[in-house]
Amino acid sequence: MIGYVLEVAQAALALVLAPGLVGLVRWMKARLQNRRGAPAWQPYRELGKLFRKEVVVSSNASWLFRAAPFVVFASTVAVTFLVPILAVPLPFDGVGDLLVVVYLLLLGTFFLSLAGLDPGSPFGGMGASREMTVAALAEPTVALAIFALALSAGSTNLGQIVARTMTAPGAALSPGHLLAFAALFIVTLAETGRLPIDNPATHLELTMIHEAMILEYSGRYLALIEWAAAVKLLIFFSLLGNLFVPWGVSMALTPGTLVVAVASLLAKFVVLAGAVAVLETRIAKLRLFRVPELLSASFVLALLAVTSSFLLR
Amino acid sequence: MAPAPLLLAVMLAGYAAGALAALAARGALGRGLVAGCALVGALAGLLLGAVCLGAGLAPTFTASFLPLTGLALRLDGLSAFFLILIGVVGAAVAVYGFGYTEAYEGRYSLRWLGALLNVLLLSLSVQVMADNALTFLMAWEAMSLSAYLLVLTEHDQPGTVRAANWYIAITHAGFAALVAMFLLLSAGELTTSFAAMRAASLAPQVRDAAFVLALFGFGAKAGVVPLHVWLPMAHPVAPSHVSALMSGVVIKMGVYGLLRVTIDLLGGGPAWWGGLVLGLGTVSALLGVLYALMEHDLKRLLAYHSVENIGIIFIGIGAGLMFQSYGLTTLATLGIVGGLYHTINHACFKGLLFLGAGSVLHATGTRNMEEMGGLIKRMPRTAFFFLVGACAISALPPLNGFASEWLVFQTLLGGSAIPQPEVAVIMPIAVAMLALTSGLAAACFVKAFGITFLAIPRSPEAEHAHEAPRSMQVGMVSLVLLCVGLGLAPFAVVPLLGSSLAGLGGLAPTAVAFTLALPLHVPGTFGQMSAPLLALGLALLLALVPLVLRVLGADRRLRVADTWGCGRIGQTARMEYTATAFAEPLRRVFAELYRPSRDLSIDFHPASKYFVQSIEYRSEIHPWFERVLYDPLLHGLRGAATRVRRLQGGSVHLYLVYMTLALLVLLTVARWRT
Numbered sequence: 001m002i003g004y005v006l007e008v009a010q011a012a013l014a015l016v017l018a019p020g021l022v023g024l025v026r027w028m029k030a031r032l033q034n035r036r037g038a039p040a041w042q043p044y045r046e047l048g049k050l051f052r053k054e055v056v057v058s059s060n061a062s063w064l065f066r067a068a069p070f071v072v073f074a075s076t077v078a079v080t081f082l083v084p085i086l087a088v089p090l091p092f093d094g095v096g097d098l099l100v101v102v103y104l105l106l107l108g109t110f111f112l113s114l115a116g117l118d119p120g121s122p123f124g125g126m127g128a129s130r131e132m133t134v135a136a137l138a139e140p141t142v143a144l145a146i147f148a149l150a151l152s153a154g155s156t157n158l159g160q161i162v163a164r165t166m167t168a169p170g171a172a173l174s175p176g177h178l179l180a181f182a183a184l185f186i187v188t189l190a191e192t193g194r195l196p197i198d199n200p201a202t203h204l205e206l207t208m209i210h211e212a213m214i215l216e217y218s219g220r221y222l223a224l225i226e227w228a229a230a231v232k233l234l235i236f237f238s239l240l241g242n243l244f245v246p247w248g249v250s251m252a253l254t255p256g257t258l259v260v261a262v263a264s265l266l267a268k269f270v271v272l273a274g275a276v277a278v279l280e281t282r283i284a285k286l287r288l289f290r291v292p293e294l295l296s297a298s299f300v301l302a303l304l305a306v307t308s309s310f311l312l313r
Numbered sequence: 314m315a316p317a318p319l320l321l322a323v324m325l326a327g328y329a330a331g332a333l334a335a336l337a338a339r340g341a342l343g344r345g346l347v348a349g350c351a352l353v354g355a356l357a358g359l360l361l362g363a364v365c366l367g368a369g370l371a372p373t374f375t376a377s378f379l380p381l382t383g384l385a386l387r388l389d390g391l392s393a394f395f396l397i398l399i400g401v402v403g404a405a406v407a408v409y410g411f412g413y414t415e416a417y418e419g420r421y422s423l424r425w426l427g428a429l430l431n432v433l434l435l436s437l438s439v440q441v442m443a444d445n446a447l448t449f450l451m452a453w454e455a456m457s458l459s460a461y462l463l464v465l466t467e468h469d470q471p472g473t474v475r476a477a478n479w480y481i482a483i484t485h486a487g488f489a490a491l492v493a494m495f496l497l498l499s500a501g502e503l504t505t506s507f508a509a510m511r512a513a514s515l516a517p518q519v520r521d522a523a524f525v526l527a528l529f530g531f532g533a534k535a536g537v538v539p540l541h542v543w544l545p546m547a548h549p550v551a552p553s554h555v556s557a558l559m560s561g562v563v564i565k566m567g568v569y570g571l572l573r574v575t576i577d578l579l580g581g582g583p584a585w586w587g588g589l590v591l592g593l594g595t596v597s598a599l600l601g602v603l604y605a606l607m608e609h610d611l612k613r614l615l616a617y618h619s620v621e622n623i624g625i626i627f628i629g630i631g632a633g634l635m636f637q638s639y640g641l642t643t644l645a646t647l648g649i650v651g652g653l654y655h656t657i658n659h660a661c662f663k664g665l666l667f668l669g670a671g672s673v674l675h676a677t678g679t680r681n682m683e684e685m686g687g688l689i690k691r692m693p694r695t696a697f698f699f700l701v702g703a704c705a706i707s708a709l710p711p712l713n714g715f716a717s718e719w720l721v722f723q724t725l726l727g728g729s730a731i732p733q734p735e736v737a738v739i740m741p742i743a744v745a746m747l748a749l750t751s752g753l754a755a756a757c758f759v760k761a762f763g764i765t766f767l768a769i770p771r772s773p774e775a776e777h778a779h780e781a782p783r784s785m786q787v788g789m790v791s792l793v794l795l796c797v798g799l800g801l802a803p804f805a806v807v808p809l810l811g812s813s814l815a816g817l818g819g820l821a822p823t824a825v826a827f828t829l830a831l832p833l834h835v836p837g838t839f840g841q842m843s844a845p846l847l848a849l850g851l852a853l854l855l856a857l858v859p860l861v862l863r864v865l866g867a868d869r870r871l872r873v874a875d876t877w878g879c880g881r882i883g884q885t886a887r888m889e890y891t892a893t894a895f896a897e898p899l900r901r902v903f904a905e906l907y908r909p910s911r912d913l914s915i916d917f918h919p920a921s922k923y924f925v926q927s928i929e930y931r932s933e934i935h936p937w938f939e940r941v942l943y944d945p946l947l948h949g950l951r952g953a954a955t956r957v958r959r960l961q962g963g964s965v966h967l968y969l970v971y972m973t974l975a976l977l978v979l980l981t982v983a984r985w986r987t
Contacts, residue, residue, distance in 0.1 A: 051862075054870035058877075060769050060884070062689040064700075074854035081850065096847055097840035099722055100710060106755055107709045113759045117890065119876040120686075120768030125890020128763065132756035133898040139752030140745040143722070147741050151729055156840035216876060220867045224858070292902045299745070306741040310734055 002253055003091040007081055010090070013262075014080040014238075018230035019043035021237065021269055028277035043230065047223050055219035058119035068115035069217070069224040072108040076228040076235070079104050084162045085238045086261045087250040093159035098146045101158070101239075102139070105191070105232065109135050112225070116213035126206075127213030130288065134197060134209065137295045138190045141183050144302035148180040149243060151309040158239075162246045172244060176309035179301050181244045186298035188236040190291075192229070195280040197291050207285060234269075241268035317388070320361040327354030328435035335427030340418070344411050347427030348784075351407035351434060358438050359400025365393035366809055383504045384451075387444035390813035391577070395441040395569050398657050401795060402561040402664045403434050409668050409788025410554040412781065416675060417552070421466050426552065433459040437562060441569055446495035446503040446510075453491065453566070457484045457534075460563055464551045476546035483543045487533030491570070494526035498578060510578045520579055524586055527574040528593075535567025537627060538597040539942055541620045545604070548619065549612035549680060553671020554788075556612060560619045561664035565656050568626055572649070575634065577817045581645075584736060587634030594627025595743050598750040603906060606757045606899055607934050609892045610680045611670045614761055615663065618706060621750060622659040626652045628743055629721045632728070641730055648724040650810045655717035657806075658799055662705035662714060665792035669699035672781035672789070673765060677774040682761070682892045687770035691778040696766045698789040703762045705796045707755035711848035713799035718751060720807070723840055756899065764892040771886045801845050893932075900934075907934045 023040035030037020057065060082096040082104075096104070109131060116128035150156045152171050153164035165171050190197045193210035202208050214225050242249055248264025250257035286294060331350030338346050365388055388396075410430065417423055433456060440452035461484075464477045497519055499505035515523070529540075536544040544564070548556045575586065601621030608614040633648025672695040673688060674680055689696040705712040725747070728740025770776040781789075799806060863869070876884050900907055912931040918924035960971075 051865075051867040054868055054872055056872045056874050058875065059873050060687075060876055062767065064689065064767065070855055070858050073858055074851055077854055077858075078847075078850050092846075094841040095843045095850070096710075097842055099719055099840065100842055100847065103708060103710050103715055103719075106707075106752070107704075110704070110707060110709060110755055110759060114763050114767065117759070117763035117895075118767045120884060120886070120889045121876045121878065122888055122890055125763075125895060128759060129890065129895040130898055132759050133902070136749065136752030136756045136899070137902070140749040143748030144741060144745050147726060147744050150726055150840075156723070156726065219870075220862060223867075288898065289901055303741070303745065307738060310729065310738060310741075 003089075006087050006253065006258075007090050007092055010085045010087070011077060011080040014085055014231055014234050015077065015227075017269075018234040019047055019227065021234050021273060022230045024270070025233075025273045025277050025280075028274055029280055032277055032281045043226075047227055050218075050223035050226070051220050053219045055221055058121070058216055060120040061115075061118045061216070064111075065115050065118040065216075066221070068111040068118075069221040069228075071111040073224045073228045075104045075108040076231045079235055080231065082158065083235055083238050084158050084242050084246075084249060086258060086265065087253055088159040088162045089251075090159060093157050097156035098150075098158060098161075099143075099156060101235075102142050102146070105235075106135065106139075108228065108232075112213060115217075119216040121216055123212045123215045127209055127211070127215070130209040131213050134190050134291060134295070137292055138187045138298075141187050141295065141298045141302045144299070144306050145180040145184045145187070148176045148302065148305035148309045151306070152176060158243065161243055162249055163251065165243070165246045166249070166251065172246070174309070174312065176305045176312065177244055179305035179308065181240065183298045183302035183305060184236075184240060186294060186301075188240060189276070189279075190295060190298075192233045192236055194276060196283050196286040196294070199285050207288065237269055237272045238265070240272060241265070316364055317361060320357050320364065321386075321388075324354050324357035324361060324438060325435065327351070327357055328431045328438070331431035332428045332435070335431065336424050339424070341415075343423060343427060344414055347431065348407045348411035351410075351431050352404055354431070354434060354438075355400045355403030355407060357400075358396045359404065361388070362393040362396030362400060366390060366397070366813055383445070384448045385444040385504075385506060386439070386442040386448065387507070388442055390815055391569070391572060391817065392441045394653060394657075394810065394813040395565070396438060398565060398660050399434065399437050399441070399562050401657070402558060402660050402792075403437075405664060405668070405788045405791045406430075406554045406558045406561075407788075408791070409557075409671070409785050410552075412784035412788075413552065413554050413671055413675060415782070417466075421468075425462065426466050429459045429463050430555065430558075433463065433558065433563070437566065440566060444508075445506045446499055450488075450492060450495065450503070453570075454488065456563065456566065457481070457488065460555075460559060463555045463559075464547045466552050466555070467550060470550060472546070473550045476543070476550045480543040480547040483533050483540060487530040487540070489530075490526045490533075491530035494523050494530060494574070497523045497526070498574075507573075507578060511580070520582060524575060524579065524582055527571060528589065531567040531570040531574070532593065533567070534570070535564050535623045535627075536597075536620050537567075537593050537623060538600050538620065539938055541597065541601070542936075542939055542943065544620060545608075545613050545616040548616035548667075549610060553612070553667055553674060556616075556671070557664040557667035560616065560667055561660035564619060564623060565660060568623070568630070568652070568656055571630065572653075572817075576637075576649070576814075581634060581637040584635050584638040587631045587636070587638060588736070588739065589631070590627050590634055591631030591739065591743060594624045594629075594631050595746045596624070597621065597627065598624025599746050602750050602753045602757060603899075603903055604934075604936060606753060606760070606896050607907060609682045611673065611682050611685075611761065611765060612667070612680050614682075614757070615666050615670060618666075618754065618757070619659075619663060621754065622655065622663065622706070625718065625721060625747065625750070626655045626659070628652075628747060629655060629717075629724060632721075632724050632740070632743070635731070635736075636724075636727070639731055641727075644724060644727045644730060646811060646814060647720070647727070649814060650807055651717060651720035651724050653810045653813070654720055654799075654803075654806060655714075658705070658713040658717045658796075661792050661795045661799060662702045662712075665698060665702040665789055665796060666706065668785070668789050668792065669695055669702060672785055673699075673778075675781060675785070676778035677772075679772070679774060682764045684772040685765045685770070685775045686768050686886060686889065687766075687775060688778055689766040691770075691775075692780045694786055695781050695789070698786075698793050699766065700762055701793050701796055703758040705800070707758045708751045709755070711800050711844050711851060713796050716800050716803040716806075716844055718747070719840075719842055720803070722747065726840075753899070760892055760895045764890075764895065768889050769884070769886045771889065801848055803842075803844050908937055909934045 023043045027037045027040045079101050081092050113128035113132050116124035149161050153161040193200055198209040250261040327350050331347050334346035436452045436455035443449035461481045467473055498510045533540040598621050601617050605614050605617035629648050629652030633645045637645035705714040708714040708718040725740045725744045728737050731737040878884050910933050914929045916927040918926055
C-alpha cells in the first residue's frame with residue numbers, strides 16, 4: 001500500500017518540481033552571464049498565467065491539434081510513474097521498463113509533431129521535421145545506453161538497475177557506466193531541446209526546433225505542453241542522477257530514508273542544472289546539419305559502453 | 314477434432330465458389346458474391362486455425378486426397394498460425410473490396426479481379442497446409458501467378474506492366490531456387506512427405522546449400538534487400554485491397570517458408586545461418602525505412618515500409634536461429650515468437666494502412682502526397698483509422714507494433730548469453746539499428762499522416778474528397794480493433810505463438826509466461842512490461858487531465874483565428890511544409906546513401922540577375938545498389954539472350970535436329986545411370 005502512495009507522491013512531486021527545475025536552470029544561466037535573471041519560480045507564474053488565458057486555435061487545425069497537448073502531457077506523466085525518482089522497488093516497476101519509457105516519450109513527440117503540421121504554418125512543419133529528425137537519431141544511442149546498463153544489472157527495469165548498482169557500487173565506476181552516462185547526457189540535451197542542439201530561449205528564429213513546432217499553441221494548451229516539457233527535463237535528470245549515481249534513493253521506504261531521498265534528489269538536480277547552465281553559457285548552438293555529428297558521437301560513446309560491458313563482464 | 318475437416322471443406326468451398334461466382338455474376342451482385350464467398354472462406358480458415366491452436370493439438374489431422382494424387386495436406390501449429398493470419402487479413406480485404414471495386418465497374422475486368430482474389434486466398438491457405446514439396450510448390454506457383462495477374466489489373470496505367478514483370482521475374486528466380494532446394498531435401502522425389510524430409514540425415518554441405526537456396530527463394534518472396542526491388546513497384550500499382558493482401562499476407566509466405574524449412578525440416582543449423590538472416594534483416598529494416606522516408610507516393614512509401622518490417626521479422630527469426638545453434642532454446646523460441654508476433658502485427662497495421670491509402674486514392678484519385686492535405690476534415694473516419702495504423706507501425710505504446718518490437722528488443726538483449734563475445738557483439742549493433750529504424754519509422758509516419766491528412770488541401774481533388782463507403786470502413790475497423798487488441802494482449806498472444814512452435818526443430822516447449830498482471834518470466838531475459846496496465850494508466854491520465862483542469866478552473870474559452878503568418882494575412886496551401894521539405898534534414902544526414910541527383914535551373918530577368926523569373930528544381934533519388942547490382946545482371950542476361958537466339962533460326966528442320974539430339978542425350982544419360 002505504501003508503495004502505491006509513494007508512486008502517486010513521486011508523480012506529484014515530479015509535476016510540482018518540474019517548472020522550478022526549468023526556472024533553476026534559467027536563473028543559474030542568468031547568474032553565470034552576469035544578469036540578475038528571473039527568480040526560479042518564474043515558470044510557475046507563467047504556467048498560471050497561461051492557464052488563465054483563452055486559447056486561440058488556427059482555423060485550419062483539426063481535432064488532433066486540440067488532443068495533442070493532452071496526449072503529450074498524459075504520456076509524460078505516465079513516465080513519472082515508471083522512473084525511480086525517490087524510491088525503489090515500487091509496485092509499477094514491472095509495468096514498464098526503460099524501453100517503455102523511451103517509447104512513451106516518443107508517443108508525445110509523435111503527436112506534438114503532428115500537431116505542428118496541423119495548422120499548416122511553415123514554422124510548425126519546420127519544427128516538426130527537425131524534432132523528428134533529432135528524435136530518430138537520438139533513438140539508437142538511448143537503446144544502446146539501455147543495453148549497457150541492462151547488461152550489468154541483468155534487467156531493463158529501472159528499479160532493478162538502481163537496486164543492483166546500490167548493492168554493487170563498483171559498477172557505477174565501470175567504464176560501461178561512465179560511457180553510457182556521457183552518451184545519455186548528450187541525448188538529454190537533444191531530447192529536452194537544450195543548447196547546443198536547440199535553443200530554449202529563442203522564440204522566433206529559423207534555428208529553433210521545439211519552439212517552432214509549438215508556435216501555434218496558446219493558453220491552457222501551451223501551458224500543458226510547457227509543463228510536459230519541464231517534466232521531461234526532470235525525467236531525464238532523474239534518469240541521469242538515479243541510474244548512474246543511485247545513492248540516496250530510498251530502498252527501505254521508511255520516513256527517514258525518504259527525507260534523505262528528497263534531499264539527495266534536490267542535490268542531484270542542482271548539480272545537473274548547474275552543469276547544463278554552464279554548458280549553455282559556454283557553447284554556442286550548433287548548425288542544424290552539424291547536430292547529427294554530435295549525436296553520432298554520443299552513439300559511438302554508447303557503443304563503446306556496450307562493448308566494454310561485454311568484455312568486462 | 315470433428316469440426317476441423319468440416320471447416321477445411323467450408324474454407325475450400327468458399328474460395329472456390331467465390332472464384333466461380335465472380336466469373337458468372339456481374340455488377341453489384343457479382344461483387345457481393347465475391348466478397349461474401351471470400352469472407353466465408355477466410356472466416357472458416359480463421360476458425361480452423363483457431364480451433365487447432367486453441368486445442369493445443371498439433372498436428373490435428375493429415376489429409377491425403379484430392380483429384381491429383383500426390384497432394385498432401387497437414388495442419389500443425391505453424392500452419393494454424395498462418396491460417397489465422399490469412400483469415401484475418403482476407404476477411405477485412407474481402408469486405409473492403411466490395412466497396413472499393415465499385416469504381417472499377419466498366420473500366421477493368423471485375424470478373425477476373427474477383428476470381429483471382431479468391432484463387433490467391435485459396436492457394437495461400439493450401440500452401441501453409443502443404444505436407445509435401447509438390448503441394449507446396451504448386452500452391453506457391455498458383456499464389457505467385459494469381460498475384461501477378463492481380464497486379465496487372467490496371468494494365469493501362471503507366472508502370473503497371475513493368476512492375477508486374479519485375480515481380481514475376483524475381484519471384485520465378487526464387488521459385489527456381491525453391492525447386493532446387495526441395496530436390497536436395499527430398500533426394501529428387503518431390504512427393505516425399507515433409508515427415509520423411511525431417512527424418513532424413515543430410516550431409517552438412519547439402520544442408521548449407523539447401524539453407525542458402527531457401528533463403529534466396531523465400532527472401533525473394535518476402536522482399537528482403539537486395540531482392541526487394543519488385544516490392545515498391547508492384548504493391549503501389551495493384552488495386553489497394555490487393556496491395557493490403559500482398560503486403561499483409563503474400564510476402565509473409567516467405568517468412569512461413571523460411572521457418573518451415575530451416576526450423577522444421579532442417580531442424581536449425583550452424584550459427585552463421587542465423588547470423589545471415591539477422592544481418593539481412595537489419596539491412597532490410599534500415600534501408601527500407603530510409604527509402605520510405607524519401608518517398609512521396611503514399612503507396613510506395615507503405616511498400617518500402619513492408620521491406621522494413623520484413624527486416625524486423627527477420628531480425629527476430631535470425632536471432633532465434635542463432636540462439637538455437639548455441640543450444641539456448643528458450644531464447645530461440647522467444648526470438649521466433651517475436652518474429653511471428655511482428656508478422657501478424659504487421660499484417661494488421663500494414664493491411665490497415667494500405668486500405669486507408671486505398672480510401673484516399675479512391676477519394677482523391679492520386680497517390681502523390683504533395684497533392685493531398687486537409688483530408689482529416691473531409692474523411693474523418695479514414696483519417697482516424699490511418700492514424701491508428703501509423704501509431705502502430707511506429708511502435709508507439711500501447712498498440713501492437715510496440716509489443717512485438719519490445720519482444721524483439723528483449724531477445725536481442727539476451728544475446729549476452731552467447732558464449733563467444735565476438736559473436737555476441739552483433740546483438741547490440743542489431744539493437745542500435747532496430748532503434749534507429751523505429752525512430753525513423755516514426756518520423757516517416759509523421760510525414761505520411763501529417764502531409765496527407767492535416768492542414769490545408771494542396772489540390773482541388775483533395776479539397777473535394779469524400780469519406781469512404783460503409784463497406785470499406787468496416788474492413789478498416791476490423792483491422793483497427795485487431796491492432797488495439799493485439800497490442801493489449803501480449804500475455805495471451807505470446808503463449809499461443811509459443812505453442813504454435815511447439816515441437817518444431819527441438820525448440821523448447823515454452824509456455825512463455827506472459828500473465829495478465831505482468832510479463833515475461835523467462836530465465837536469461839531482461840525486462841518486464843505490462844501492456845494492459847500501461848494502456849489503462851494512459852487512458853486514466855487522458856481522462857483525468859481535462860477533468861482536473863476543469864476543477865481547477867482553467868480558462869475554457871477558445872477562439873478560432875487564422876494561422877499566424879508573420880503578419881501576413883491569407884494563408885494558402887503553397888505556404889505549407891511539403892513532404893519533400895519534411896524529409897530534407899534526414900536526406901542531408903544520409904546523403905552518402907541517397908546520393909540525390911540535383912537539377913537546378915534559374916531563369917533570370919534579362920535586365921538584372923538579381924531578379925528571378927522562375928526557378929526549376931528537380932531532385933531524384935535512385936537506389937544505387939539497384940544500379941550496381943541489377944544493371945550488370947540485366948546487361949548480362951540480355952547479352953546471353955542474343956547469343957542464345959542464334960540457335961533459334963526459324964528452320965523447322967533445325968529444330969527437329971535439336972529434338973533428336975536432346976532425346977538421344979537423355980536416353981544415354983538414363984541408360985548410363987541405371
